[in-house]
Amino acid sequence: xxxxxxxxxxxxxxxxxxxxxxxxxxxxxxxxxxxxxxxxxxxxxxxxxxxxxxxxxxxxxxxxxxxxxxxxxxxxxxxxxxxxxxxxxxxxxxxxxxxxxxxxxxxxxxxxxxxxxxxxxxxxxxxxxxxxxxxxxxxxxxxxxxxxxxxxxxxxxxxxxxxxxxxxxxxxxxxxxxxxxxxxxxxxxxxxxxxxxxxxxxxxxxxxxxxxxxxxxxxxxxxxxxxxxxxxxxxxxxxxxxxxx
Amino acid sequence: xxxxxxxxxxxxxxxxxxxxxxxxxxxxxxxxxxxxxxxxxxxxxxxxxxxxxxxxxxxxxxxxxxxxxxxxxxxxxxxxxxxxxxxxxxxxxxxxxxxxxxxxxxxxxxxxxxxxxxxxxxxxxxxxxxxxxxxxxxxxxxxxxxxxxxxxxxxxxxxxxxxxxxxxxxxxxxxxxxxxxxxxxxxxxxxxxxxxxxxxxxxxxxxxxxxxxxxxxxxxxxxxxxxxxxxxxxxxxxxxxxxxxxxxxxxxxxxxxxxxxxxxxxxxxxxxxxxxxxxxxxxxxxxxxxxxxxxxxxxxxxxxxxxxxxxxxxxxxxxxxxxxxxxxxxxxxxxxxxxxxxxxxxxxxxxxxxxxxxxxxxxxxxxxxxxxxxxxxxxxxxxxxxxxxxxxxxxxxxxxxxxxxxxxxxxxxxxxxxxxxxxxxxxxxxxxxxxxxxxxxxxxxxxxxxxxxxxxxxxxxxxxxxxxxxxxx
Numbered sequence: 001x002x003x004x005x006x007x008x009x010x011x012x013x014x015x016x017x018x019x020x021x022x023x024x025x026x027x028x029x030x031x032x033x034x035x036x037x038x039x040x041x042x043x044x045x046x047x048x049x050x051x052x053x054x055x056x057x058x059x060x061x062x063x064x065x066x067x068x069x070x071x072x073x074x075x076x077x078x079x080x081x082x083x084x085x086x087x088x089x090x091x092x093x094x095x096x097x098x099x100x101x102x103x104x105x106x107x108x109x110x111x112x113x114x115x116x117x118x119x120x121x122x123x124x125x126x127x128x129x130x131x132x133x134x135x136x137x138x139x140x141x142x143x144x145x146x147x148x149x150x151x152x153x154x155x156x157x158x159x160x161x162x163x164x165x166x167x168x169x170x171x172x173x174x175x176x177x178x179x180x181x182x183x184x185x186x187x188x189x190x191x192x193x194x195x196x197x198x199x200x201x202x203x204x205x206x207x208x209x210x211x212x213x214x215x216x217x218x219x220x221x222x223x224x225x226x227x228x229x230x231x232x233x234x235x236x237x238x239x240x241x242x243x244x245x
Numbered sequence: 246x247x248x249x250x251x252x253x254x255x256x257x258x259x260x261x262x263x264x265x266x267x268x269x270x271x272x273x274x275x276x277x278x279x280x281x282x283x284x285x286x287x288x289x290x291x292x293x294x295x296x297x298x299x300x301x302x303x304x305x306x307x308x309x310x311x312x313x314x315x316x317x318x319x320x321x322x323x324x325x326x327x328x329x330x331x332x333x334x335x336x337x338x339x340x341x342x343x344x345x346x347x348x349x350x351x352x353x354x355x356x357x358x359x360x361x362x363x364x365x366x367x368x369x370x371x372x373x374x375x376x377x378x379x380x381x382x383x384x385x386x387x388x389x390x391x392x393x394x395x396x397x398x399x400x401x402x403x404x405x406x407x408x409x410x411x412x413x414x415x416x417x418x419x420x421x422x423x424x425x426x427x428x429x430x431x432x433x434x435x436x437x438x439x440x441x442x443x444x445x446x447x448x449x450x451x452x453x454x455x456x457x458x459x460x461x462x463x464x465x466x467x468x469x470x471x472x473x474x475x476x477x478x479x480x481x482x483x484x485x486x487x488x489x490x491x492x493x494x495x496x497x498x499x500x501x502x503x504x505x506x507x508x509x510x511x512x513x514x515x516x517x518x519x520x521x522x523x524x525x526x527x528x529x530x531x532x533x534x535x536x537x538x539x540x541x542x543x544x545x546x547x548x549x550x551x552x553x554x555x556x557x558x559x560x561x562x563x564x565x566x567x568x569x570x571x572x573x574x575x576x577x578x579x580x581x582x583x584x585x586x587x588x589x590x591x592x593x594x595x596x597x598x599x600x601x602x603x604x605x606x607x608x609x610x611x612x613x614x615x616x617x618x619x620x621x622x623x624x625x626x627x628x629x630x631x632x633x634x635x636x637x638x639x640x641x642x643x644x645x646x647x648x649x650x651x652x653x654x655x656x657x658x659x660x661x662x663x664x665x666x667x668x669x670x671x672x673x674x675x676x677x678x679x680x681x682x683x684x685x686x687x688x689x690x691x692x693x694x695x696x697x698x699x700x701x702x703x704x705x706x707x708x709x710x711x712x713x714x715x716x717x718x
Contacts, residue, residue, distance in 0.1 A: 185527045195449060198460045199528070210530070213461035216442060220435030220468060221516055227434055231394055232402045 021162045022186075029130050029157050032123025034088060037100040037109065037116045044127070045157050047115060052083045052160075052179040055151040057119075057133060059091035059144055060098035069148050069166065074106055076172045080113035083179035087114070090128060090135065091144065092121045131159070152179045161186075248324040249317060250633065254714035255331060256310035257626050260303045261704045263338075265697060267303070270296040272693045277673060279687035287366070289673035290351035297354025298341060301474060302381065304619055306334055308480035309385070311625035312426050313392060315487050319423055320399045326391025333384025340377035344370040353671065355470065358462035361447065375447055378440065386437040393430045396423060406431075406512070407505035421498045424505060425483040428512040429476045435516055436476065439468035460528055464519075471519035475544070478613065479511065481577070481621025482552055488628055489556060489574045493565040498555060507547035514544040521592040525601060534594065541592035545585050553582055568637050570627040572646050577620030580653075584612030587661070602671075604682075605664025608657055615696070616653045626707055634710040641706055645699045652695025659689035 031045040047053060056073060058066040070087065077085055087108075089099045096118055103109035103116040119127065128135060135146045152161035152175050161178050163171060178184045198213040270292045277284040284292070309330075316322050344350040348370025352360040356378075361371050396405050400419065403409070405427040407419040443465040449455040490497050498504075520537025523529045556578045565571055587609030591600045600606065631637045638645075668675065668682035675682035 193454075193456045194458050195446065195455045196461055197458045198464075213458050214530070216461065217439075217464055217468065219442065220438040223438045224431055224434040227390075228393065228397070228402055228431055231390075231397050235394070235397055 021164070024132055024159045024162045027130060027159045029153060029159065030123065030126045031157065032127045033120045034117045035096055035120065037096060037103055037118075039096070042117070044123075047084070047086055048153055048155050048157055050155075052155055052181070053153045054080070054083060054085045054175060054179055055153055056085070056087050056149070057090045057128075057131075057146075058087060058102070059146070060089055060094045060102045061091060061143065062146075063141070063143055064145075065148050070102075070106055070108075072166060073150070073172075074108060076169050077176060079111070080176065080179075082181075083113075083176065085114050087116050089118045090124055090133070090146070092124070094118060132162070150175060249314060249322060249327075250714055252324055252327050252331060253310055253314045253629060254633070254711040256307060257629065257711045258708050258715070259331075259335075260307045260310075260622075261626070261700075261707050263299055263303050265700050265704060267296055267299040268693065268697045268700060270299075272690050272697065274673075275686045275690035275693065278675060279683045279690060280674070281687065281690070284673065286673050287349060287351060290353065290364070291345050291349065293353055293671070294351050294356075295342065295345045299338075300614065301354060301470075301477075302334070302338065304614065304622060305385070305473060305477040305480075306330070307622040307626070308477045308484070308618065309388065309392075311484045311622060311629075312429075312480045313388075314629065315422065315484060315625075316392060316395065316426065318487070319420060320395045322395050323391060326388045329391075330384040330388030333380045333387075337377045337379075337381035337384065340373050340380060344373035344377060348373060350374050355466060357466060358447070358457060358459055359450075362450070371451060375444060375451065379444055382437055382440045382444070386434075389430050389433050389437070392426070393434075396427055396430070400427075402427075406509060407500050408509075410500050410502055410505040411509065413502060419500050419505075420487075421500050421504060422483050422487040424500055424508050425479060425486060428508045429479040429483065432472060432479070432512055432515050433476050436469050436472035439465050439472075443469060460526060463523060463526060464529075467519040467522040468516070471522060472515060474610075474614075475515050475518065478581070478618045478621075479548070481618045481625075482548065484625045485552070485556070485574050485578070485621055488625065489571065490559055492571040492574070492628070493559045493563040495559050495563055503547075504551055507551045511544055511548050514540045518544045518592075521597070524594055524597045538592065538594055541589060545589065549582055549585050553578055567642075568627075568639055569642055569646060570624045570631070570637070572642070573620040573624035573627060576650055577617050577624065580616035580620070581613050581618075584609050584614075584617055584657075587612060599667075600664065602669055603664040604660045604668050604670050604685075607670055608660030608664050611660060612657045616650075616657065623703070630707055630710045633714050636706075636710060638703075638706055641702060645703050648695045648699035649703075652692045652697075652699065655692030656689050656696060659685045659692065663689075 029044065031043045034042050034044055034047065036042055054077065056069070058070060060066075073085065073087075087103075089102075099116055099118050100109060103114075108114045109116065127133075131149070131151060133147050133149060135144055137143075138145050148165050150163045150172070151159055154160050161175050161184075163175055174184045196213040196216060197211045199208045200211045201208045273282060273284065274289060274292050274296065276282045277289055310327070313322060313327050344365070347367070349366025350361075350364065350370040350373070352364040352374075356374070361374055365371055365374075400423060404417065404419055405423055407424045409417075410419060443462065446457045446462060446465070450457055486498050517533075517536050518540040520529070520533050521541045523537070524534060556575060559565075560575060587605065590596050591605060591609060627638060663682055663685035664670075666679070666681065666685075668679045668685065675686075
């Protein structure tokens with residue numbers, strides 16, 4: 001199973017798609033089976049029936065970012081309203097007791113609005129593939145290299161948003177607003193092959209400034225007056241020329 | 246028979262023959278929305294593209310043809326730029342129709358980036374469309390420049406813009422027709438420059454694979470499209486200023502300081518009014534959204550107020566004989582006021598959030614086009630036909646005026662009501678949630694059929710007489 005996961009969900013082909021969050025917009029996720037820590041058998045779409053969901057994936061055995069990420073989510077989304085947070089383990093080594101222990105460790109096992117569960121190995125691959133969730137088993141560490149991603153899923157099982165990694169809490173709030181059904185503004189980052197941008201974004205500081213694209217909008221009125229002036233000048237010069245003998 | 250008469254007759258024949266076809270496309274779309282017809286989505290959006298671009302195109306060239314003809318009263322007008330514009334317009338329209346009906350090009354008349362690269366069934370359709378746009382743009386630019394040069398040969402720029410009237414001088418007088426034509430032509434040049442830049446960027450991506458900034462492309466598209474549509478309305482107003490007083494048996498209009506001020510404001514402000522098309526584009530710098538809101542008020546209100554006041558003053562106690570030409574001009578101004586108010590309401594940011602994607606938008610632009618700008622051009626055409634043939638079409642007055650105005654008013658009312666009910670625009674079928682959209686589509690289609698009947702009768706009358714003008718050559 002580990003080998004299958006590693007083989008199918010190789011990281012490299014997904015890298016570009018991970019950066020392009022819009023690539024996943026309105027993609028429908030498969031209705032995979034899930035076992036909740038209460039022992040109930042559910043399907044993913046069943047969890048979406050009553051309200052939108054913020055979905056995250058983790059491994060109970062993760063020695064990397066899973067714990068700080070779950071803490072980050074707990075801090076920012078402690079008691080969600082009008083949407084639910086669903087945390088599912090993708091790790092085929094995890095048992096239900098492992099997932100329950102993780103939920104208890106973060107004090108979220110019985111938290112209102114939080115649902116913890118385990119993906120069935122049979123459905124895990126198709127779900128992870130649809131979500132663009134990169135997973136690679138590192139045998140030297142006996143652990144998974146994997147994405148840290150939060151997804152907003154609507155009640156029909158469509159991906160509305162996808163947020164990679166630790167982000168500004170304001171962005172996380174945007175995801176929560178989106179899950180509540182509010183209209184949240186978003187705009188694709190300009191790619192490097194765009195000719196004339198309206199804005200330049202400094203990715204280090206997050207600041208932006210107007211660029212040549214916007215300046216281009218001044219050309220038409222200037223050209224208009226320049227053209228009228230030139231025509232006027234040409235006609236005036238012609239009038240001042242003496243008539244040919 | 247003069248060359249200018251012939252080329253004007255050719256424009257009239259071309260436009261009045263295409264007009265009923267474009268109306269028919271619109272009726273078929275409304276019947277499809279009413280579930281009376283079952284068009285495929287591709288067919289519907291192809292019709293929508295053809296209907297929008299043909300309507301804008303034919304009434305722009307007709308309003309310009311009218312101004313070109315009337316301009317000879319003041320300056321020497323050379324015919325070759327008009328003929329050049331005619332030939333390139335025909336080439337552009339053929340390419341456009343080939344792209345739409347041969348290549349499945351169905352972007353809608355906005356052709357917003359990047360739709361031209363995707364909304365087509367044949368890849369060549371994108372190239373055909375871009376070449377069509379290029380042909381139309383070059384033809385119209387040369388034509389506009391020809392008229393501008395003709396004016397500037399006699400009137401220095403400051404005089405053509407009536408700046409001396411602004412400071413209270415009354416002599417030498419700049420006729421209102423010259424003032425409006427100059428501000429409109431000067432307003433058009435940047436729209437064409439914007440189109441050239443836009444086309445260049447489209448070709449960069451099509452031929453060189455260089456991606457474009459969607460915000461920049463949308464700004465340029467509306468710089469061109471919105472300004473063009475506004476300016477064609479002002480050409481119609483120029484014809485009205487020139488012809489209406491005489492039709493009412495009154496002396497010609499004179500350029501007063503407030504008239505000069507209104508049209509100079511139009512010249513500058515119309516370039517920035519298009520920003521109201523980008524209210525939904527939150528990445529547009531906020532200051533431009535404020536500019537868009539202010540310009541949307543400043544650009545039309547003085548022009549509407551001055552024109553409406555002048556026209557009402559002219560009609561009052563004039564004993565005017567109502568026949569088709571003055572009726573078209575007068576009702577055109579009245580509906581322009583209604584459509585203008587509808588547009589200004591939509592151009593207020595707070596309202597736009599509610600109205601922007603509803604049928605309120607086609608409601609207001611059909612009001613000031615079908616019942617405004619088109620009527621100004623029909624007024625000119627009717628007057629031209631009488632000048633050339635002596636026939637004022639008095640037999641047609643009641644049926645054509647009644648069917649056109651009743652049909653037009655009912656047609657736009659169906660749009661307004663549907664818009665107020667939040668029924669969305671640009672869809673081929675209405676979902677169940679707004680199923681009453683189908684009822685209003687049917688009402689609109691039935692009234693539009695009245696317009697089509699009126700136009701068919703009128704077209705036969707006009708084409709026969711204009712054909713004689715051509716045949717006399």
